[in-house]
Amino acid sequence: MWIVFRKELGQYFNSPLAYLIMAGFLFLTGLWFNSDLTFSVGTKAPDPALIPFNLSFFMVFLAPVLTMRLFAEETREGTLELLLTAPVRERDIVLGKFLSAWCFFSILLLITLIYQGILISISRPDLGHTIAAYLGIWLYGGATLGVGLLFSALTENQVLAAFLSTSVLAFLWLGDLAGAIVANIDLARVIREITLQGHFSDSFAYGLMRVEDVVYFAGVIAITLFLTMRVVESRRWR
Amino acid sequence: MQETVSSVPLRERIGQFASGIGSGALILALVGWLWQGGFTPVIGALLGVGIVGLILWISLSPREARALLTGRQVRYGTGAILSSLVLIGFIVSVYLVVQRSALTLDMTDRRDYTLSNATLTMLEDVTRSIQITGFYSPQLLISQELDDQIFRLYEVETEGLITRRYYDPQLEPALAAAFGAEIDGAVFVSYLTADGQVDYTTLVPISRQTTVERDTTVALSRLLARDRFRVYFERGFSNIDPQDTGQAGLTEVIISLEQNGIRTTPIDFTQLIQQNGLIPLDASAVVLTRANTDYPPQVIAILNDYLQRGGSLLIATDVLFTPAPLLTQNGEFNRYLWDNFGIRALDAAVVDAVASGQTQLDVGSFAVFPDLEIGSRLNTDANTVAQFRLIRAIEVNRDSPPVPNGQVIASSTQSYGETDFITLSTTGQTTYDSAQDLSGPFTLMAWARDDVTGAKILLVGDSDFITNGQIYAPYGNAILFADSIAWLTGYADQISIEIDAQVSGLPLMFISASMLDTVGFITQVLMPGVALLLGVLVWVRRRRR
Numbered sequence: 156m157w158i159v160f161r162k163e164l165g166q167y168f169n170s171p172l173a174y175l176i177m178a179g180f181l182f183l184t185g186l187w188f189n190s191d192l193t194f195s196v197g198t199k200a201p202d203p204a205l206i207p208f209n210l211s212f213f214m215v216f217l218a219p220v221l222t223m224r225l226f227a228e229e230t231r232e233g234t235l236e237l238l239l240t241a242p243v244r245e246r247d248i249v250l251g252k253f254l255s256a257w258c259f260f261s262i263l264l265l266i267t268l269i270y271q272g273i274l275i276s277i278s279r280p281d282l283g284h285t286i287a288a289y290l291g292i293w294l295y296g297g298a299t300l301g302v303g304l305l306f307s308a309l310t311e312n313q314v315l316a317a318f319l320s321t322s323v324l325a326f327l328w329l330g331d332l333a334g335a336i337v338a339n340i341d342l343a344r345v346i347r348e349i350t351l352q353g354h355f356s357d358s359f360a361y362g363l364m365r366v367e368d369v370v371y372f373a374g375v376i377a378i379t380l381f382l383t384m385r386v387v388e389s390r391r392w393r
Numbered sequence: 394m395q396e397t398v399s400s401v402p403l404r405e406r407i408g409q410f411a412s413g414i415g416s417g418a419l420i421l422a423l424v425g426w427l428w429q430g431g432f433t434p435v436i437g438a439l440l441g442v443g444i445v446g447l448i449l450w451i452s453l454s455p456r457e458a459r460a461l462l463t464g465r466q467v468r469y470g471t472g473a474i475l476s477s478l479v480l481i482g483f484i485v486s487v488y489l490v491v492q493r494s495a496l497t498l499d500m501t502d503r504r505d506y507t508l509s510n511a512t513l514t515m516l517e518d519v520t521r522s523i524q525i526t527g528f529y530s531p532q533l534l535i536s537q538e539l540d541d542q543i544f545r546l547y548e549v550e551t552e553g554l555i556t557r558r559y560y561d562p563q564l565e566p567a568l569a570a571a572f573g574a575e576i577d578g579a580v581f582v583s584y585l586t587a588d589g590q591v592d593y594t595t596l597v598p599i600s601r602q603t604t605v606e607r608d609t610t611v612a613l614s615r616l617l618a619r620d621r622f623r624v625y626f627e628r629g630f631s632n633i634d635p636q637d638t639g640q641a642g643l644t645e646v647i648i649s650l651e652q653n654g655i656r657t658t659p660i661d662f663t664q665l666i667q668q669n670g671l672i673p674l675d676a677s678a679v680v681l682t683r684a685n686t687d688y689p690p691q692v693i694a695i696l697n698d699y700l701q702r703g704g705s706l707l708i709a710t711d712v713l714f715t716p717a718p719l720l721t722q723n724g725e726f727n728r729y730l731w732d733n734f735g736i737r738a739l740d741a742a743v744v745d746a747v748a749s750g751q752t753q754l755d756v757g758s759f760a761v762f763p764d765l766e767i768g769s770r771l772n773t774d775a776n777t778v779a780q781f782r783l784i785r786a787i788e789v790n791r792d793s794p795p796v797p798n799g800q801v802i803a804s805s806t807q808s809y810g811e812t813d814f815i816t817l818s819t820t821g822q823t824t825y826d827s828a829q830d831l832s833g834p835f836t837l838m839a840w841a842r843d844d845v846t847g848a849k850i851l852l853v854g855d856s857d858f859i860t861n862g863q864i865y866a867p868y869g870n871a872i873l874f875a876d877s878i879a880w881l882t883g884y885a886d887q888i889s890i891e892i893d894a895q896v897s898g899l900p901l902m903f904i905s906a907s908m909l910d911t912v913g914f915i916t917q918v919l920m921p922g923v924a925l926l927l928g929v930l931v932w933v934r935r936r937r938r
């Protein structure tokens with residue numbers, strides 16, 4: 156697993172595209188940070204969960220970009236078949252690829268902690284709130300990457316994989332607005348219960364860590380990885 | 394022979410299909426059982442479908458079933474689907490169990506999601522089942538979930554004595570009407586009856602003013618205080634019917650008191666005289682308002698007994714154009730008040746050119762005295778001024794008071810006391826007569842407190858300000874009445890919640906424009922620029938290879 160992990164992580168850092176993604180990511184998060192900072196001066200305390208909260212929407216697009224090539228590219232180029240013949244288990248392949256994507260995302264997230272450092276130097280932010288929000292978006296990111304990885308394994312077309320995972324993630328994000336769309340509150344509640352935002356926007360984003368939310372994100376990661384393993388291994392016996 | 398060969402895959406396919414249906418039904422049954430917290434006919438049906446499906450699978454695809462059990466082909470076909478469904482079912486089950494346990498970690502520095510000490514102390518008094526009932530439409534689903542973060546802390550802290558239920562007011566309009574839920578997002582606390590039904594006579598709304606916790610705790614305090622406070626309204630000598638819903642009635646203040654957990658009961662002094670009765674022991678305060686005539690000695694004796702027991706009186710007298718109105722200046726009751734409490738009503742109607750409304754007889758709370766908390770919320774803006782339509786002047790013995798006393802509100806220095814009631818009653822006109830009329834300023838409401846017996850008295854020169862027609866016109870009248878009752882009954886001492894850190898926000902941030910520019914450069918130019926530069930270097934290096 157660690158061999159696959161190192162290889163995939165190395166590919167991120169050996170690709171100019173990854174740095175382009177990183178630059179765009181930092182520009183966007185910097186824009187959010189500066190906007191809030193300018194708006195907050197003399198009027199309110201800066202929002203400690205601003206970056207994680209905005210990222211919860213941005214992940215709908217970022218996660219597919221980070222994961223779309225992981226299996227789809229290998230399938231298209233035929234290297235996955237080679238990998239499957241190597242003495243390595245499907246579980247290790249899937250986990251290695253997932254962890255590399257999650258690690259890259261974590262590095263992006265860690266870089267945004269510079270914003271928090273700036274805030275600490277000029278203000279007195281609610282650090283507990285910040286830690287909860289970052290922990291939440293880290294788990295949230297893991298779940299979205301899991302979804303992206305699954306769709307990458309389902310097709311050999313990277314664009315199709317990105318499109319499908321974006322669609323599913325958009326649904327999981329929009330589910331937060333179920334109450335505004337669905338007339339039946341019980342149904343709206345159930346829909347919200349299965350969405351990513353329903354386990355982030357009213358808990359982690361407010362500095363509250365609920366064990367059920369941790370279980371939810373861990374569960375989504377486990378399920379998507381398990382399904383990805385089944386999809387990858389089905390290539391052996393299909 | 395061919396038929397036999399082709400029938401085997403078909404049987405297996407049916408078996409696989411049945412296994413999918415069966416395992417799906419079993420998972421749904423498990424989820425339903427956890428969700429409902431019990432066994433229902435639907436769950437039973439799902440269980441039945443699940444068992445039949447699995448039996449079909451075992452009988453039609455025995456090899457596959459064996460393979461699953463022995464683990465040799467578990468990773469293939471039905472096994473893969475089944476194992477996926479089992480994993481999903483397991484995770485959903487764990488999630489539901491964890492969700493019920495409501496395990497949370499409040500990571501905010503200000504402990505936004507932790508009940509304050511004041512709340513925890515109050516919750517120690519909860520001994521009966523209480524329900525928090527919220528009415529949220531689907532549009533307010535997120536608000537409901539945010540509120541629920543706090544509400545469920547009460548449920549956990551009281552180990553289920555406090556429970557919470559939510560309804561959609563659009564789906565259940567009759568229920569919303571029964572609660573008096575007029576706005577979306579309305580929340581109430583109430584006791585539950587022995588059979589678990591809402592006791593509608595104990596409804597207390599949670600008014601949204603500060604934080605969810607503070608507002609909820611205040612509402613619960615009011616509910617707990619419900620049986621501790623009872624205010625009696627005298628109606629034997631009064632020409633106001635407390636139950637009259639018209640402009641002259643008192644139903645608005647009665648409803649308001651009830652919603653705050655203070656019980657209200659009428660009391661008839663004429664009957665007490667006939668029965669040689671006394672004011673009940675549970676009377677937190679007695680309101681004497683708009684009496685037709687001055688009280689006879691028997692009533693004064695009843696009141697004296699009550700005051701000797703530490704009772705509290707709100708006496709609202711009026712400029713009444715009758716031969717012997719309540720608290721005639723030289724009357725026995727007025728003398729009693731002067732001798733024992735150092736306050737009395739004067740036979741003069743206050744005319745104030747400065748603090749008046751439409752006419753100079755509409756007198757406002759020009760001056761508020763900080764002796765008590767009663768006046769602290771008055772005169773903060775135009776709407777919190779108390780306004781009286783024709784008010785009697787009050788006198789306070791400040792030189793040698795028999796007990797501590799003082800003013801609550803007063804008229805301006807330019808006011809005077811009209812004593813010509815005949816002209817006033819016939820023409821409605823007032824003219825200052827330096828020989829007859831009294832010079833202001835006048836006390837409009839006075840207080841007195843006997844520290845030995847605990848008796849408290851508030852004397853105000855007008856009773857109309859608490860009627861339905863004037864209690865909210867302006868809002869200052871309602872404030873004055875509410876604060877008066879709170880002081881008389883001691884209610885404020887029992888339900889006030891300490892203002893803790895949760896009300897105050899994080900400190901504001903102040904930085905210079907040049908600092909902002911520096912931060913902007915670092916975060917929007919330098920950081921993305923470095924990432925971009927690294928990308929270019931990688932690209933160049935790869936090109937060279």
